[in-house]
Each structure stands twice: as C-alpha cells, then as structure tokens.
Amino acid sequence: MKRKFQVLAVAMLTALSSTALAQEKKLTIVGVNIHESSMRGVGLKNGVDAVAEFEKQTGNKVAVNVETGPGILEALPRLGTLNKSAEDIIMVSQLMANPRIAAFLEPLDKYMAANAIPGFPQDWVKAPVDSGTIKSQHYLVPLRCGVWIFWGNKKYLSDQGVAETPTTPEQLYEAAKKATFTKPNGEKVYGFAVRGISDQVPSGLATIGAMFGGSIINEKGEVVVNSPAMVKAAEYMRKLFAEGIMPPNWTSVDADQMFTQGRLSMVVSNDNFTSRFESTEALGPGGTVPFHVPLQESLRKNGINYAGSQSFYWGAGILKGSQNKEQAYALLKYLAGPQPEAMMMSNGNQPCRSAPLAKLGETVAANKVGIDTLAISRPPLPGNPRLSEASDAIAVAVQNIVVNGADAKKTLDTLSTDLKGIYE
C-alpha cells in the first residue's frame, strides 16, 4: 500500500511539473482577429497555420489572444506597465505607435545584434519601421502593412447600372446614389460607407479628404484639417449621409461587415481583404471589384488619376513584462522570415517587406491597387504621445458634422485649434 502511494505521489509530481514546464513553454500574442486569421488561418476557407512549424521546432505553444479594436488600444498601456505579464508579444498599429511605446515595449536591438532578422530594416517599407523606432532603438517588427482602397460589390453595381467604377468624387456620388436600393425582401442596400466608428473616423476623414486634395496634418507637420479641401470632404460625407446613401447608423455599424453581408454596394476598406471578402457567402468568389480612391479631376498630375488614402500597419513588439523575451524574439524572427510570411500571405496578410509586397501586386487585383495607393499614402496622424486624444477629437467633430449637422467650417476650425494644441 505504501509503495502504491509512493508511485502515485511520484506520478502526480511528474504530471504537475510537466504541466508547469508546459506552461513555461507557452508564448502569448495579443492581437485582433485579423492577426489570428493571418497567423493561424482561423475563419478562412483554406487557411493555413503559419505558426505550427515554430511550435514544432521549439516546443513552444503559441496562443493568440484576440482583442477588439478599442480593446487592443487599451491593452498596450495596461500590459506594458506590468513588471511581469503572462503575455509576451503585442501587435501595435499606427493608431498606437507613438513615442510612449518605448515605456511599454522591449527594445529589440540587443536581440538583433546577437541574432539578426535577415534584411531588417532595409528590406522593409520605411514608414512603419520609422514609427516603431524611438531614439534610434527598434521596438517593432512590422508584419502587416496595407492601405485603404475602395471595394465594390460587382453584382450590385452592374445591376444598378454602374458600368464603370468611379474615378472622381462626383462619379462616386452618382454611383453610390444609383447603388442605393431596396431588395425585393424589403432590406435596404446602401450605396457607400467609410468606417464611422470612433477610432476609425480619422482614417475615413483622411481618405475622403484625399479625394479633394486635403489632409488632416500635412507632410510638414502642420495642422490643415480646416483647409477648404477638408471642409469640402466633411460636407461631402454629410451629403451622402443626409441623402440616405450611407447607412443611418453609420457611427455604430461595422461597414466591412455590412459589405460582406451584402448590405452595402461600395466600401472603403483594407487592400488585403481579398480572402476575407471572398470567404463570405453573400459576395461569393470574384464578387468584388477593388478600385483606386477617386480623385478630383483638377488635382490630377504626373499621370496619376487616383488619390492616396491612409496607410496602416501592424508591428509586433515584445512586452516589457514578458517572462520569455528570448523565445518571444525567436517567434518574432520566425514570423518575419520568408516561409511564414508566404503562409500568412496565403491567409490574406499583406507583408511589410517591399519585395514580396510588389510580387503580391502582380497576382492579386486588390493588392495591385493597394501598392499603387501605398506609394502616395501615409498614416492619417503622425506619431505623438497624445495621438489618441487627437483621434478622439477628430471622431467627435466629424460625427457632429456628418450626423448631427454641425457647421463644417466652424467645427473643423475648433478641431484645428485642438489639434494644434496637441501637435504644434
């Protein structure tokens, strides 16, 4: 009996210690659902698991904790200020990448000095690398890059008599008006939408503003949100909303979801959404037509007849409180490698390395449009420790103009003063 107890005790201890060991070998990435689908193929018809090989090679189990859009913004300071965090890697977008990330993330240079990521940073798109570099230290490895482009529902557009995709704001208005209709079952299909939920509004304003040659903050860093072009852009959005071309619950509805559900004819969205849009039953394979951001006729020059939009990126950084920094860096390096990069590309991820990005454009129509657009685009707001404050102020102002009917010029003037207080 005593012997049996001893054997049982040893077995239990072994099981417990192996569980503890297994826990030590776990790496946790904090991201949003798009990262889970691009890394692990979750939710995609023919998704592949790009992380499985790393798990096999190193014995580390990789978990992707999925946060919501606002949730990930909140997660960075929350997890980044912990001395010990159960999470190891966090995905940081252009909305979060500002100088204060240095307080939350581990500088990667010492790891890179010992074990470099081939081609980093020279082979990467410059803008995202720059915004993840604080005081000459690298904090982020950009893994997902892209730009907003226009997408149309092919069937709806042709059924409603829109033969060509629009190339000017005026054409866009006419096409969107035509493509606003009611289905036989009584469900209304709206002609056009750009994302209207708070944290997405600056990107939307930047994209619509670009159609008229405006921007929120220009390349010199000056706040120009109240320029005539931006006033025109805000009034243009209000017109689309007031005439029922944009959905009435624009500020609270997910425009991409509406598009995939067949309740929207045209949407402004990521250029790397081919897999996502074609994975949905409502649109079906080849059911979408990607096209360039329309540009006002008078602004066309150097043979470019489309506008830029907002470029976006997600970089991966190691949390300061991670207990497995070496392994976390090994995972970062692995994800930045050519093989997982290719697998993630097949899951619809658009990489941040220039060469594969260009190659992707040769085969996928939306990526071709995206690469053209990326060349003349930048993030809507430059990095700043008070970036979220600026973003919030823009969201409130634009929603007030578009939905609540506030005077565009006056509201943008006030917004300009607020933004100057933050940026200048």
Next chain:
Amino acid sequence: MATNASTAAPIPRPNKRSRYSENLLAATAVTPPILLLVLFIGIPAVALLATAFTDYSPGIEPEFIGWKNFTTLFNSSVFYSILLRNIGYVIGVVSLQLLVALGIALILDNELPYRRIWMALLIAPFAISPVVGVVIWKNLLDPSYGLVNYVVSSLGLPTVPWMSTPLTSMIAVVIVAVWRGFPFIAIILFAALRGIPVEVKEAAKIDGATSFQIFWHVKLPFIMPALSIMALFETIFAVREFDTIQTMTGGGPGTSTSLLSHYLYRTAFGTFRFGMGAAVGWVMLALTMLMAALIIWRAYRDMFPKNKA
C-alpha cells in the same frame, strides 16, 4: 406566593470575561468585511483621488498639477452637456423603470391565469447577459433590417431612423435600459404587494374605497420602502451606465449619447488621460452620493418621524 419576585432567578450579568469574548467575536466577524472594504474600495478610492491631482498617463512620468483636472473639467462645455445628460438620463430611466415595474407588479398582484409563466417571462430580460441583451436590441432596432422597423412599416407607419440622430440614439438607449432594469424591480414590488395583509385591503373595500384609493392610500404606503430601495439601486446603476452606451452607440454620434461613465472610459482608456479620468470618477462618485442621499432622505423621513413627545 408573595415571594415570587424575591425567589425569581436574577438575570445573570455577563462577567468581564464573557463580555470580552463577545466583543472579540463581534470584532472577528466585522474585521474581514472592513478589511475587504478598505482594501478594495478605500485604498483604490484614495489612490484615485491622488491620481486626480496629477497628469498621469501611462508611459509618461506623472506630475502633480493641483486642481487643474477639475478646473479643466468644469470649464468644458462637453463635460457639462454630458453631466446634464447623465442627470436627465437617471431621472428619465429610473422613473420609467419604476412606472413600468409598478404597473406590471400591480397586474401580477391580481389573480392572473398562468401567473407563474408570466413571471418566468418577466424575469427573462434580467436573466440575459447585459451585453447579449444590448446586442439583440441593436439588431432589433437596426434601421435597415431590424424587426422593430419591419413591424412598424408593416403597420403602415413611418419607420424610425434608430441610432441615426442624437435623439433616436438616446431613445434607443433608454428603451434598452428600461427593458433591462424593470423586471427586477417588478419582482421586488410584486413580493411587497403580496406582503400587504388582506384584511387591510378588505377593510378599505368595505369602507367603499375605489381601486385607485386602495392603491394610493393602502398599497403604495405599504410598498414604499421597497420602492425607495429600488429607486436607490436603479439610480446608482443609471449613474454608472456604461455597457449599453458602449455596445449600442459608442457614445455617438459625436458625444450625443455619452454619459459620465462612458466619458470616463473614453478619457482614461481611449485617450490615456488617467488623471483627468480619475477626476471624472470623483465627480461621478459625488453625483451618486448626492442622488442616493436625496432618495434616502425622501424615503425614510416619514418612516422615522422625530419624537414629538
């Protein structure tokens, strides 16, 4: 027989030792909750107050800035509009919840057929997870495919652009808040109504009182303590309303449906101004305590009249 008083056993007076052990027992029983209150409410509240006097924002070294957060707050027109909206929201939602719940409790108090089934149905909104309930309503009220507008248009009435204007967004939020809150109140009020002695109601009837008079002069005074407690709870819940706003409207369009708790969240976690967020938190606490004190004073002043002797 006359010696009864003298022979009766005297009530034993607790000796010093037993009094000590009684006190010790009481202290042992009271200490853990007090410690928990200090740990989970007292210390965070003091820390929050201290934060309110700094410009703390994660990743940036905090500095003591005195009353600046409070002065900025009280000089902000946005904050005033949110504060007033929150007060209006509390008054509107709590009144509606109490009225609907009282009506339903009175109906249930009659000998209704299948009363248990009605009660089970009544509790359903309370049993559903708050966020799930809000998401269901968001879909029901969707302007293009929502069931509510479908029914409205089927009746030949004009559809309502829910969540498309400040007014329809706020109405939608109020509908959901009332729907979520009234079942619990109704159940409590129903229990209070069932507790009224039948003789009292019968006596009022014999005296010729009408149904309204019975309600006003008999039932209402009896259920007033329960009604007051419910008003108090619902006021506290309404002041701190967050999940309905965040899930349904995100505070928009603009800030037209934002309430204090949402403003606090947006300030602290949306824009990382934790110092300012803490100041909003203290304003919320003051508002809650003020409203609670008013309700308690109004409800209990009649129950504990001053001794006029």
